[in-house]
Amino acid sequence: MKLALDEHAGLDSPLHRWAAPYKIVGLGLLMLAFASIRDLRLLLPMLSIAGLVYIASRLPARVLLTRLRYPGLFLVSVIVALPLLSGETVLWQWGWLTLRQEGVQAMGLIVGRFLSILTLSVVLLGTTPFVTLVRAFRSLGLPAILADMLLLTYRYLFDLADTLAQMQQAMRLRGFGRRQRPARVKFSLWRTLNRLAALAGTLLVRSYEQSERVYKAMQLRGYGARLGKGRSDRPQGTAFDWWGVVIALISALSLVIAEALLNWQR
Amino acid sequence: MACCNSALTVSNLCFGYPDQPDVLQSVNLEVKPGDRLGIIGNNGCGKTTLFLLLSGILTPDVGHIELMGQPVVPGQFRPEVGMVFQNPDDQLISASVWEDVAFGLENLGFTPEQIDRRVAEALTLTGTQDLAQRPPHHLSGGEKRMVAIAGVIAMRPQVVIYDEPSANLDLRARRRLICFLQQAPDTMVIASHDLEFVLEVCDRTVLMNDGTLIADAPPRDLLSNTALMQAHGLEVPYSLRTVSTSQSAL
Amino acid sequence: MHIPDGLIPVPVALGGYGLTGLFTWYSLRQINRLPNPTVDIPKASLLTAAFFVASSIHVPVPPTSVHFVLNGLLGAVLGYYAFPAIVIGLFFQAVMFAHGGLTTLGVNAAMMGIPALIAASIFRLHIHLRRLPPKRAIAITAFLAGVVGLGLATLIFVGIVITNIPSGFNAATERAAILGLGLAHGPLMVLEGLFTTMLVLFLQRVKPDMMRDSIYPQLPFGKAPASEPRR
Numbered sequence: 001m002k003l004a005l006d007e008h009a010g011l012d013s014p015l016h017r018w019a020a021p022y023k024i025v026g027l028g029l030l031m032l033a034f035a036s037i038r039d040l041r042l043l044l045p046m047l048s049i050a051g052l053v054y055i056a057s058r059l060p061a062r063v064l065l066t067r068l069r070y071p072g073l074f075l076v077s078v079i080v081a082l083p084l085l086s087g088e089t090v091l092w093q094w095g096w097l098t099l100r101q102e103g104v105q106a107m108g109l110i111v112g113r114f115l116s117i118l119t120l121s122v123v124l125l126g127t128t129p130f131v132t133l134v135r136a137f138r139s140l141g142l143p144a145i146l147a148d149m150l151l152l153t154y155r156y157l158f159d160l161a162d163t164l165a166q167m168q169q170a171m172r173l174r175g176f177g178r179r180q181r182p183a184r185v186k187f188s189l190w191r192t193l194n195r196l197a198a199l200a201g202t203l204l205v206r207s208y209e210q211s212e213r214v215y216k217a218m219q220l221r222g223y224g225a226r227l228g229k230g231r232s233d234r235p236q237g238t239a240f241d242w243w244g245v246v247i248a249l250i251s252a253l254s255l256v257i258a259e260a261l262l263n264w265q266r
Numbered sequence: 267m268a269c270c271n272s273a274l275t276v277s278n279l280c281f282g283y284p285d286q287p288d289v290l291q292s293v294n295l296e297v298k299p300g301d302r303l304g305i306i307g308n309n310g311c312g313k314t315t316l317f318l319l320l321s322g323i324l325t326p327d328v329g330h331i332e333l334m335g336q337p338v339v340p341g342q343f344r345p346e347v348g349m350v351f352q353n354p355d356d357q358l359i360s361a362s363v364w365e366d367v368a369f370g371l372e373n374l375g376f377t378p379e380q381i382d383r384r385v386a387e388a389l390t391l392t393g394t395q396d397l398a399q400r401p402p403h404h405l406s407g408g409e410k411r412m413v414a415i416a417g418v419i420a421m422r423p424q425v426v427i428y429d430e431p432s433a434n435l436d437l438r439a440r441r442r443l444i445c446f447l448q449q450a451p452d453t454m455v456i457a458s459h460d461l462e463f464v465l466e467v468c469d470r471t472v473l474m475n476d477g478t479l480i481a482d483a484p485p486r487d488l489l490s491n492t493a494l495m496q497a498h499g500l501e502v503p504y505s506l507r508t509v510s511t512s513q514s515a516l
Numbered sequence: 517m518h519i520p521d522g523l524i525p526v527p528v529a530l531g532g533y534g535l536t537g538l539f540t541w542y543s544l545r546q547i548n549r550l551p552n553p554t555v556d557i558p559k560a561s562l563l564t565a566a567f568f569v570a571s572s573i574h575v576p577v578p579p580t581s582v583h584f585v586l587n588g589l590l591g592a593v594l595g596y597y598a599f600p601a602i603v604i605g606l607f608f609q610a611v612m613f614a615h616g617g618l619t620t621l622g623v624n625a626a627m628m629g630i631p632a633l634i635a636a637s638i639f640r641l642h643i644h645l646r647r648l649p650p651k652r653a654i655a656i657t658a659f660l661a662g663v664v665g666l667g668l669a670t671l672i673f674v675g676i677v678i679t680n681i682p683s684g685f686n687a688a689t690e691r692a693a694i695l696g697l698g699l700a701h702g703p704l705m706v707l708e709g710l711f712t713t714m715l716v717l718f719l720q721r722v723k724p725d726m727m728r729d730s731i732y733p734q735l736p737f738g739k740a741p742a743s744e745p746r747r
Contacts, residue, residue: 005611005612028618031521031618031619032526032529032619034522035521035522035524035525035526035529035619036525036526038525067613067614068614070613070614070615109522110522110523111522112522113521113522113523114520114521114522114523114617115522116522117521117522117617117618117619118521118614118617121521121610121611121614121617121618124618125611143540143544145544145547145548145553145557145600146540146544146600146603146604148554148557148561149557149560149561149564149597149600149601149604150604150607152557152558152561152562152565153561153562153564153565153568153604153605153608154608156561156562156565157565157568157569157608159565160562160565160566160569161569161572163356163569164569164570164572164573166351166353166356167356167357167359169323169356170349170351170356170357170359171359171369172323172343173321173323173343173348173349174369174370174373174417174418174421175343175345175370175373175374175421176369176373177576187576187578189575189577191372192575192576193575193707193710193711193714194714195359195369196573196575196711197711197714197715197718198359198360198361198714198718199359199573200570200573200586200711200715201361201715201718201719201722202358202359202403202722203566203569203570204563204566204567204570204593204715204719204726205403205719205722205723205726206355206403206566207562207563207565207566208559208562208563208566208723208725208726209403209723210562211558211559211561211562211563212558212559214558214562215555215557215558215559218558223554361718361721361722362721401721401722401723403722403723
């Protein structure tokens with residue numbers, strides 16, 4: 001699982017320089033504005049804003065494309081299902097296959113909003129080192145327990161994914177789950193489930209036992225003496241950071257107002 | 267097996283990862299049935315990669331691997347080769363030792379009676395019969411190692427690969443492992459940093475460095491070659507050093 | 517089964533955040549009342565990561581393969597940490613795989629987390645099934661917890677998707693879709709229940725400490741009896 005979130009956080013761009021707490025607020029406002037778009041005519045402006053932000057972040061296009069690989073199924077099902085099933089105005093018909101206008105529009109909106117919001121999420125995560133991001137969340141009011149859990153979970157996520165991969169490899173080497181089975185070995189769902197439950201259970205037990213050691217090591221370095229007492233410092237923004245928020249706010253508001261006006265017109 | 271005069275043949279094997287080319291560079295190796303081959307070399311010399319290739323987990327870029335006269339096809343399960351992982355925790359996934367040793371046998375489709383018999387046999391061979399009903403997670407490091415070995419040899423592989431078998435063992439567990447391996451009749455390939463261990467268990471040694479085979483000789487000859495060992499960042503084991511220094515002092 | 521960005525209107529997304537905030541706040545308040553609130557943070561974090569990773573295990577069910585949500589078991593093992601753990605797990609799922617999304621994190625966490633808490637309390641009922649042998653009682657409640665954990669989450673998911681997908685579907689199409697999803701999820705729920713049972717029985721055998729929470733729910737990870745020494 002090679003999905004380190006912040007491998008491009010070391011690049012330099014306006015979005016990298018934008019201090020994390022301000023970036024969270026600014027991009028968050030934009031995401032909400034994107035989510036509120038209901039008018040097809042605003043689709044292009046929304047996609048252009050997302051595209052511009054992405055270009056300004058100087059992240060390689062590959063980063064966005066990898067993130068798009070997993071939700072592909074959702075996109076495909078929306079693209080296929082809606083135009084065929086939803087709406088009354090028939091655009092095109094061929095046998096039982098009917099393309100409906102309302103469905104096509106709804107599909108365009110959903111996919112457009114999805115892509116734009118995802119792009120901003122990728123920019124937020126891709127231009128900020130993870131630790132900085134969590135610290136920023138903390139300064140914006142995220143409780144200390146959650147912040148600690150976020151950091152620790154992130155730290156061990158990759159370890160545990162490797163552990164699972166190793167264990168699965170060991171199981172395969174002892175003949176588990178191969179496709180060409182000798183005739184006398186029948187596929188048994190019950191047995192397979194039981195084995196995989198043992199695998200998942202082993203992973204849980206190993207992480208549980210490891211956490212006992214991790215806690216002791218953390219305690220020896222003073223963990224627990226600090227929590228809840230030390231207040232996180234308030235972010236000190238520069239003019240650049242504030243301007244970022246202002247620009248984001250103006251873009252978000254323009255989209256929302258345009259949406260309201262177009263709605264009212266109708 | 268009598269049919270083959272070579273247990274394992276590796277010819278002109280090359281392999282690289284996308285971010286790390288040339289992990290192995292045209293490796294040639296032949297292991298005869300009954301050989302006890304030790305592979306030594308520093309971390310990153312390509313030992314573990316070689317093992318993953320031998321067991322068909324990775325696909326070679328160039329080259330050819332044959333196991334008991336049959337080519338190794340990546341992704342295909344070959345019960346003739348068994349691998350004991352460096353960390354036994356990666357291998358032990360069942361709720362009891364007995365079930366864990368039976369795991370591979372069930373996958374091979376043996377009858378319950380055959381499984382019972384083979385598990386009992388493997389546990390006796392590795393001296394772990396008293397642990398049969400214990401959960402593997404609660405065993406000591408040495409016990410886990412022996413159970414992991416039992417799980418592999420129960421499947422009666424022709425070649426057993428051991429990745430750092432003596433790592434993290436206390437002296438008693440290490441001694442028990444050495445005695446076990448000295449008596450085991452299998453063909454084995456052992457990667458180890460524990461040179462004294464290699465000296466006691468193996469009858470042939472290969473030195474690897476940066477993905478190439480540097481030398482291939484009986485352990486005593488290779489490990490006592492001070493110039494060769496030092497040139498590749500290794501040290502002559504203490505038991506051989508005293509002999510050579512006393513000779514040079516004379 | 518996550519609600520992606522862009523599907524639901526802003527008020528629903530914000531409502532989800534509100535609900536998730538409420539549950540998280542309540543969970544954290546309970547944790548902060550413990551004598552030492554930090555002691556279980558590493559445990560909860562590693563188990564969050566482990567549950568996250570374990571839910572990627574795929575079971576081949578020819579001709580396809582399925583994976584498990586495990587939210588019922590997570591509720592039972594993590595106690596008060598369950599809700600925060602789900603929030604964090606879904607955050608990583610959203611930012612790493614774009615499963616779910618940042619604007620829908622609140623809705624998704626409520627959709628997974630509330631059923632997890634309900635499933636956890638169903639699992640705890642095994643303490644009251646005194647007439648049955650303990651192993652069977654645990655097996656039965658674990659099965660129900662698995663079924664309910666996934667079942668409730670699916671219901672909420674379908675409800676949200678159907679009410680928020682743009683109008684224009686005729687009633688018949690809508691009913692057919694709901695029926696289809698229900699039929700498809702019936703077997704999945706049974707599998708989830710079976711898998712949860714097997715996993716619980718495994719943990720019960722290998723590391724009973726981990727399940728103590730379900731016996732002493734007021735103490736995460738059940739501090740009551742001294743844990744037995746290793747070996």
